Every structure is written in C-alpha cells, then in structure tokens.
Amino acid sequence: MPDITVLISGSGSNLQALIDAEKKGELGGTITQVVSSSDTAYGLTRASQASIGTKTHILKNYYKGTTKEDKSEREARREKFNEDLAKLLINGDIRDTPVDGYTKPDLVVCAGWMLILSPTVLTPLEKTGITIINLHPALPGAFDGTHAIERAWKAGQSGDITTGGVMIHKVIAEVDRGAPVLVKEIDLRKDESLDDYETRIHDLEHVAIVEGTNIVLKELAK
Ligand SMILES: Nc1nc2c(c(=O)[nH]1)N[C@@H](CN(C=O)c1ccc(C(=O)N[C@@H](CCC(=O)O)C(=O)O)cc1)CN2
C-alpha cells in the first residue's frame, strides 16, 4: 500500500477522516506520519491516538531572534524552513541523508496545512516522485488562500454567488490553482449563519478528503 504523510496545522478533523477511513479499510494507502506546523495542533493528539508517528516543523522557531521588520532575514529563514521541510519529508529528518528505516511517502496530503509551500519544497518532492495534494474549502478559482469559508459565505449572503463547495487539488507553486482532483459543490443559503455554513462545509470536506485521496492513490497505482 502507498505511504501517506499528512500535513496539518490545527484541529485535524480532516486527518481524523483519513484515519477513520484507513481503520475501516476504505483508504487505498497507509498514513505513516503526520507533520504539523504547530506544536499545539490537536491533530497531533489525533495522530498519536492512532499510533501514527508525528513531527513538528515550526516556522516561528526559524524566526527566533528576528522581528517583523527584519524582512530580508525572515525571507532567508523561511527559505531554510522550506529547505528543511523538503528534507524532513524526503529523508525523515532535516539532515541531508535518509534516516535509517525511514520510508519516504508516495503521497503528501495537505489537510489544513496553513503555510504556502515554495518551489524549494515542491521541486525536490517532485524530483523524488512525491505527489502533493491539498484540501481547499472553496471551488476552483474562487477564494484562493485563507479564510475561504467566510469569504464564500459573505459572497453568498450578498447574493454574488449561489454555490460554494470544496476541492481536492494537486499542489503547484501558484496557491490553490493546481489541477482539481475532486470538486464537491453545495448551495449557499440566504440568511444561513456562518457557523451553519461552516459545519456543512466541514462535513463535505470530511467526505472529499477521503474520496480525493483515493482518486490520487488510484492514479499513482497505474
Ligand atoms: N504552493 C502551494 N502551497 C500551498 C497550497 C497550494 O495550493 N500551493 N495550498 C495551501 C493550503 N491553503 C489553501 O488551501 C493555503 C494556506 C495558507 C495560505 C497562506 O497565505 N499562508 C500564509 C500564512 C497565513 C497565516 O499564517 O495565517 C503564508 O504561508 O505565509 C494560503 C493558502 C497549502 N500550501
């Protein structure tokens, strides 16, 4: 079975959907590690409870000793963060050679990973044959980036759009513009609260993340 690494930054409810699918024999791969950009992410607890190995890779640790005004220094630190993330995923640690016993993933799933992956990450992974996909809580070409759920809801309430949704897409340098793997639409309802819309979106995500991951895993098996 293909090995999967899941990238998270927060609650990990989509990671939990993948864990639950694997437990039920409904996931075409094995989640072998979870990498979090936050050391307080509840998703780390979910992974540990499922006996999945976890690692953290935290940008603020690279920024230590700098301030927001140190823009060029922080850009350099972020590049180092990205270089090390690529090594972490490929080698199992931020070293240059593979860790004994570590198996690199076939697929990386961004499930609420809230950092832009630069070419410094994407290029080495592509060269190593690792596919990366992402879950985004909006439709292709709409509301790229962060806070997409609230932005779509506001557009629905103002009547600008009548359909929202989620997608699983391949990850490329251009954020949220990679080829869609799976798109699921829902209606936007006038006078629906943001909380209620968000609940419907999350429910849809938990189906889409499993379905979309399985679609890609089937592609990889060809
Ligand atoms: N190169 C790519 N990287 C990532 C993609 C992608 O499609 N291409 N998808 C994202 C996930 N995501 C939306 O689905 C997303 C997450 C975060 C951001 C963003 O602007 N992050 C900021 C920090 C924001 C914050 O701290 O609140 C940043 O990285 O500086 C945009 C889109 C995963 N990465």
Ligand SMILES: NCC(=O)N[C@@H]1O[C@H](COP(=O)([O-])[O-])[C@@H](O)[C@H]1O
């Ligand atoms: N642009 C990326 C983005 O907004 N991702 C969103 O982060 C949440 C993670 O939830 P989770 O940690 O409970 O899985 C999900 O709603 C996901 O769509």
